[in-house]
Every structure is written in structure tokens, then in C-alpha cells.
Amino acid sequence: MTRQAGSLQGWILTTAPWMTVFGVVLLSPVLPFMMKDFAHHPNAQVLVTTVLAGPAVIIALLSPFVGVLVRRFGRKNCLMAAIVVYAIAGCAPFWLTDIYHIIASRMIVGATEAILTAVATVLTVDYFSGRARERWLAFQFGSASVIAVFAFGLGGALGGLAWGWHTPFLVYGFMIVMLPLFFFFLWEPANPVDKFTENAGQSGPFPWKQIAPLWLMTMLASIAFYVVPVQLSFVLNSRGLTTPESIGIASAIANLGVPLGSFLFQAFARQPVMRLLTCGLALFAGGFAMVAAATTPEITVVGAFIACVGGGLVIPLHLTWIMSALPFEQRGLGSGGFAGAFYIGQFFSPIIAGVLAAGTGGLGAAIGVLGWAAGVAALIALVYGLTTLGGSIKLELAEAK
Incomplete structure (x- = not known):
């Protein structure tokens, strides 16, 4: 019997693109304070803004190749593995003090975000059809802007705590709590078809x-x-x-x-x-x-x-x-x-x-x-x-x- 996706699956898949939003807006309020700590570095402005925007270029470069991983290891497996690595690499800068190590961890985050966004889109296409599919795809983008507003306030509040600009990075680690939802309520399509390119x-x-x-x-x-x-x-x-x-x-x-x-x-x-x-x-x-x-x-x-x-x-x-x-x-x-x-x-x-x-x-x-x-x-x-x-x-x- 074929499993039927509903609103629960739609909401779970919508949370995956939210994770890329946190990568930008969560850190934005603390960038000036990070800049002060690394002001002694040549090109400090470029280095610190790369911490924020660097994952984006990794997403753009790797997104076309995510399909290879998906076909080999499966949609659900790739999604869950990406969440684990995202959580570990994302919160690593809480302990890191070298700007280049921080940038390296951010590039790993970018790679996982490429998987998260691509696989969430593919599973949405697998699970839904017709107008329901287009509504969930549109909602994945539209809801991200609302999450961004919340993330700005959260990033600023956390940046004011004792550990300063390091603190917001801990939020990435909490994303691991999403893993049970992906494990129990999502499934690998029995005969997945790439409905984006079909016919x-x-x-x-x-x-x-x-x-x-x-x-x-x-x-x-x-x-x-x-x-x-x-x-x-x-x-x-x-x-x-x-x-x-x-x-x-x-x-x-x-x-x-x-x-x-x-x-x-x-x-x-x-x-x-x-x-x-x-x-x-x-x-x-x-x-x-x-x-x-x-x-x-x-x-x-x-x-x-x-x-x-x-x-x-x-x-x-x-x-x-x-x-x-x-x-x-x-x-x-x-x-x-x-x-x-x-x-x-x-x-x-x-x-x-x-x-x-x-x-x-x-x-x-x-x-x-x-x-x-x-x-x-x-x-x-x-x-x-x-x-x-x-x-x-x-x-x-x-x-x-």
C-alpha cells in the first residue's frame, strides 16, 4: 500500500530550507563584534563577511551534484546525514577561535545546506502532486522570510550573553532534535521518479x-x-x-x-x-x-x-x-x-x-x-x-x- 503524504510531511520538509535562513540572519547582529575580535587580520572585513555568506557559494556549486548522492544513498538517508553534520559543523565556531577554522566549518555547513534544500524539494515533489505540490514549494520559500525575522531577534539576544558572538552558533546544534521527525514521519519512495525531468x-x-x-x-x-x-x-x-x-x-x-x-x-x-x-x-x-x-x-x-x-x-x-x-x-x-x-x-x-x-x-x-x-x-x-x-x-x- 502506497503511503499518502499530508500536512505533517509538508511541514517537516518545510523546516529544511529554514536551516539555510539561520545561516545568514542568525549571525548578522553579531558581525560587528566578530569584526572587532578579528580586526588584526588583513582583509578582516572580507574574512568576517565570508563567515556569513561563504556557505552560499558552496550551496550554488554543490547543488547540481546532490542528485548523485541521492541516487546512490537514498533521499531520506542523505537528509538525515546532512542534519547530523549540519548540527556538528554549525555549532563548532562556538569553540573555535581561528577565523580560518571558522570559515572551514561554515563551508561544511554550506555543503549540508545544499543537500537539505535539494532533497527537501525532491521529496516534496515525490510526496505531492498538482496544486498541493506547488503550494508546499511556494510555502517553503515564503515561510523562510517569517523565520528570518525571528532569527534576527534570537541572534541579537544570544550575542548579548557571556560568550558574545560565539553563542548564536549553538543554535545549529539544536537542529539535531529534528532528526526523529525526519526518521519516523518521512519515508523513501518505493520507486522514486524524478518528476522534475520526467517526460x-x-x-x-x-x-x-x-x-x-x-x-x-x-x-x-x-x-x-x-x-x-x-x-x-x-x-x-x-x-x-x-x-x-x-x-x-x-x-x-x-x-x-x-x-x-x-x-x-x-x-x-x-x-x-x-x-x-x-x-x-x-x-x-x-x-x-x-x-x-x-x-x-x-x-x-x-x-x-x-x-x-x-x-x-x-x-x-x-x-x-x-x-x-x-x-x-x-x-x-x-x-x-x-x-x-x-x-x-x-x-x-x-x-x-x-x-x-x-x-x-x-x-x-x-x-x-x-x-x-x-x-x-x-x-x-x-x-x-x-x-x-x-x-x-x-x-x-x-x-x-
């Missing part, structure tokens, strides 16, 4: 020329999206917030804009794509401009909140845009490319911000430059949306056969 040949060749530019746009949007999670703590610290708790609370308030942006996307998804893209980019531009011009933490948070609304609108727009442009059978490759582009953007975001800060005289000015870039992009989207071709682009997901 893909019936739809013709993959439209690389149409989708590759959307992946590039996703990467650029991700670079902008991660400016607030990665850089806001440094900006707030320079403008008067001196404790991890206050930085964590302020960051959580700013990132409330992400779920609001996601809600706005859902509410206005039937609008032309270029209109939505213009609005999202304009929010990025306005928010970054306010952060750059602000002199107080309060105004800085307001600007960051506006930018986060733009991010919450633009990121799901890109994912749905890609899915809408593909037949059902080709959406696996489309979503995989989206994930790779998104994580590559996450990795490059602090590097680009650091280079701009060095060239413009400070992080605030660098964010201002990114605001100008977003403004130019918004103007281009606006003009293109007024053309016959640009104005006709809408989001229409075809049903699974």
Missing part, C-alpha cells in the same frame, strides 16, 4: 535564451536583497547601536518588510510583470537612498524596511516569472537555476558592498550607489513595460498534467 523531452529543448537572462536578473536581485541582512548591522553599529540585542531587534523590524513584500506580490501577481518589477526596484532604490542619507538608527531602519519590502516583492516575482515561462516538465531545471543564481548573489553581495565601500569612503555611501543602480534598473523596467512586448508579459502557471 521533459516532450516539451522540446530547454529555452536557454529566454531563461538565462532571468537567472542573471535573479542574481542581481539577490545581491541587492542581501545588502540589508549582511550590512545593516554594521551601519546600525556605526550610528549608535552598540549591543547585539539592539541591533538584532532593529534588524528584525527592518526585515519585517520581506513578508510584507511577499504578501504584496501575492496580492498583485496578476499585474503585468514589468509593473511589479518597476515597483520592487523603486522600493530598493528609495530604501537604499534613505539608509545612505540617514544619520540616526531610526531612519536607517525605516529605509532598510522599505528596501526589504522591495526584496520581498522582487525575489518571488523572479521565481514565478521563470516558472511561468516553462512547461511543467522543465520547471525543475528552471528552479534549480534560480536557486543557484540566488545563492551566488548572496555570496557576491558583501564582496560588492565591500569594494564599493572602499571606493566611496564608507558603507553608507556604497549602499547609496546600489540605490542609484536600482533606480536606473527601475527606470529601464518602466520604459520597457510601456512597450508592446514588455507590457504583455504576465505570470501564468500552467497546470501539471
Whole structure:
């Protein structure tokens, strides 16, 4: 008798992508204090931000190869092994004091996150079908933004304890409590079929020329999206917030804009794509401009909140845009490319911000430059949306056969 998945399995699989969220936002409030401890290192800014963003590039590089592990060892086995290694490597920096050892442990975390996110997606596809499948896949992304708000506050609170910036890393170890849920309530499909690529040949060749530019746009949007999670703590610290708790609370308030942006996307998804893209980019531009011009933490948070609304609108727009442009059978490759582009953007975001800060005289000015870039992009989207071709682009997901 074939086992039937329900809401319990959907929720359990949804928690796996949450673990990648913790990797960024949990540590963000304590980055300025980590920076102070490693300030004696050459390129300390790059090293410390690599602790935060380094796992992203590992996810992007390894995600295409996760399928090999899954086929050899099984979906469920890979998922449970990844959780164990994630917990051990994730909390290791609590005891580590060498920045290079910490970075190495973070790269291991990135490898496990690649497995967690990929296998959770595959099992969701195995367990569910039709609209139920798409609802759970969408929920895995959407719920992560809500978890991020909680993680900002948690990271700041833990960073204020006796062990300082080391303390938030212990949260990774608690993820081991998820293991029994994965063991008892998930199962290996008897005859797993890769439903992402099944019958893909019936739809013709993959439209690389149409989708590759959307992946590039996703990467650029991700670079902008991660400016607030990665850089806001440094900006707030320079403008008067001196404790991890206050930085964590302020960051959580700013990132409330992400779920609001996601809600706005859902509410206005039937609008032309270029209109939505213009609005999202304009929010990025306005928010970054306010952060750059602000002199107080309060105004800085307001600007960051506006930018986060733009991010919450633009990121799901890109994912749905890609899915809408593909037949059902080709959406696996489309979503995989989206994930790779998104994580590559996450990795490059602090590097680009650091280079701009060095060239413009400070992080605030660098964010201002990114605001100008977003403004130019918004103007281009606006003009293109007024053309016959640009104005006709809408989001229409075809049903699974």
C-alpha cells in the first residue's frame, strides 16, 4: 500500500530550507563584534563577511551534484546525514577561535545546506502532486522570510550573553532534535521518479535564451536583497547601536518588510510583470537612498524596511516569472537555476558592498550607489513595460498534467 503524504510531511520538509535562513540572519547582529575580535587580520572585513555568506557559494556549486548522492544513498538517508553534520559543523565556531577554522566549518555547513534544500524539494515533489505540490514549494520559500525575522531577534539576544558572538552558533546544534521527525514521519519512495525531468523531452529543448537572462536578473536581485541582512548591522553599529540585542531587534523590524513584500506580490501577481518589477526596484532604490542619507538608527531602519519590502516583492516575482515561462516538465531545471543564481548573489553581495565601500569612503555611501543602480534598473523596467512586448508579459502557471 502506497503511503499518502499530508500536512505533517509538508511541514517537516518545510523546516529544511529554514536551516539555510539561520545561516545568514542568525549571525548578522553579531558581525560587528566578530569584526572587532578579528580586526588584526588583513582583509578582516572580507574574512568576517565570508563567515556569513561563504556557505552560499558552496550551496550554488554543490547543488547540481546532490542528485548523485541521492541516487546512490537514498533521499531520506542523505537528509538525515546532512542534519547530523549540519548540527556538528554549525555549532563548532562556538569553540573555535581561528577565523580560518571558522570559515572551514561554515563551508561544511554550506555543503549540508545544499543537500537539505535539494532533497527537501525532491521529496516534496515525490510526496505531492498538482496544486498541493506547488503550494508546499511556494510555502517553503515564503515561510523562510517569517523565520528570518525571528532569527534576527534570537541572534541579537544570544550575542548579548557571556560568550558574545560565539553563542548564536549553538543554535545549529539544536537542529539535531529534528532528526526523529525526519526518521519516523518521512519515508523513501518505493520507486522514486524524478518528476522534475520526467517526460521533459516532450516539451522540446530547454529555452536557454529566454531563461538565462532571468537567472542573471535573479542574481542581481539577490545581491541587492542581501545588502540589508549582511550590512545593516554594521551601519546600525556605526550610528549608535552598540549591543547585539539592539541591533538584532532593529534588524528584525527592518526585515519585517520581506513578508510584507511577499504578501504584496501575492496580492498583485496578476499585474503585468514589468509593473511589479518597476515597483520592487523603486522600493530598493528609495530604501537604499534613505539608509545612505540617514544619520540616526531610526531612519536607517525605516529605509532598510522599505528596501526589504522591495526584496520581498522582487525575489518571488523572479521565481514565478521563470516558472511561468516553462512547461511543467522543465520547471525543475528552471528552479534549480534560480536557486543557484540566488545563492551566488548572496555570496557576491558583501564582496560588492565591500569594494564599493572602499571606493566611496564608507558603507553608507556604497549602499547609496546600489540605490542609484536600482533606480536606473527601475527606470529601464518602466520604459520597457510601456512597450508592446514588455507590457504583455504576465505570470501564468500552467497546470501539471
